[in-house]
Amino acid sequence: MNIGLFGYGKMGKMIEQLALQRGHNIVAKVDVDTKHINFSEMDVAIDFSTPDAAFNNITASIKNSVPIISGTTGWLAQYDQVVELCKEKQGALIYASNFSLGVNIFFELNAYLAKMMSNLEQYNVSMEEIHHTQKLDAPSGTAITLAEGIIEHTTYQDWQMESTGKHSIPITSKREGTVPGTHTVSYESDVDKIEIKHEAHNRKGFALGAVIAAEWIQGKTGIFSMRDVLNLSERT
Template identity: 65%
Template structure:
């Protein structure tokens, strides 16, 4: 495949190396200094940019008939507009708050545990996420996806907050520590015990590999998909 990288920070560079190792070619690299570019000779685009540019990047791809995979978080107020545009243009789009295979399995485990814990009023659920100090959004997109998975399956929780939770809120503690790729932990605490599940990324390779796998899967398709489609998670 001929890949455009929209965003060429640490994730972009990690994706580049994995893509090359898998026999693909990087034909376009876009960062904050890039002014004018075209999508000629591009088979698929991978967007790991910043929240303020992600929407424009994604819509540019769809309008140019380029399948696009986005792992940028913090822009989802425009997600429905992207879906509508993709359907209108018969484009191809995947958004993932996290492309790691392990994290996507963790999403399923989190939702299943919430179903098991639903109705057990002696337990209260909360979450902690830890990322590197250069991460711009808090809580992380992954933490929000985990919270949504709990809310859908745990009747007593209706929303998430970063501080001062009400009874119906999931409290998310967001920490920023140098060189932490990403750790997410769910706590179910009662007076007698605590049940904990956690995912800890050791490096960025898992995120990068998942983004490349999603790109390989998306080429030749039309529609809006998620990593559940890529991984065939029912």
């Protein structure tokens, strides 16, 4: 499989390393100074760029009939435009706020716990996410996905940074050192506290999940998620 990398920072380099180990080729490394992109050599593109660049990277790939895997967060205000373009061009896209296999299992646990807690009004939910100081967006896309999973199954209506509103999920974002990513969801009452937590030890899990998604999307058209890649949709 010939892979084009959009974004050649720490994640891009790790994706390259794992892709080569799995027998794939890197045919393009697109960064801010790249002038020419040869889409004809790519079987798939993987985007871990910046919020400002992601939309153009994704749309260009779709227009050139290259399936694209995007793990960049912070561009979702334009997500509906990408969906329409993907349908129009019969393209293929997988977007995930987090490609880690463990985190995607965590998403499922979060949704299941929210269902169980939905009628227990004595518990208030809150969330904390911690990342390295170079992360550009806050809260993280993973935290937003977790919040959306809770909103879907409870009476909470939205999420807010540090909110104390009854129908808003408060999210605390911290930026510390080189932390690759820690997410904690808490339900607390006057008598006890229930907590689930995912802690990444390094970025390897994110990179491996993106490469696995790129392998999976070959020969497919449509808009997919990691639930499709991991066959989680058939289990819930």
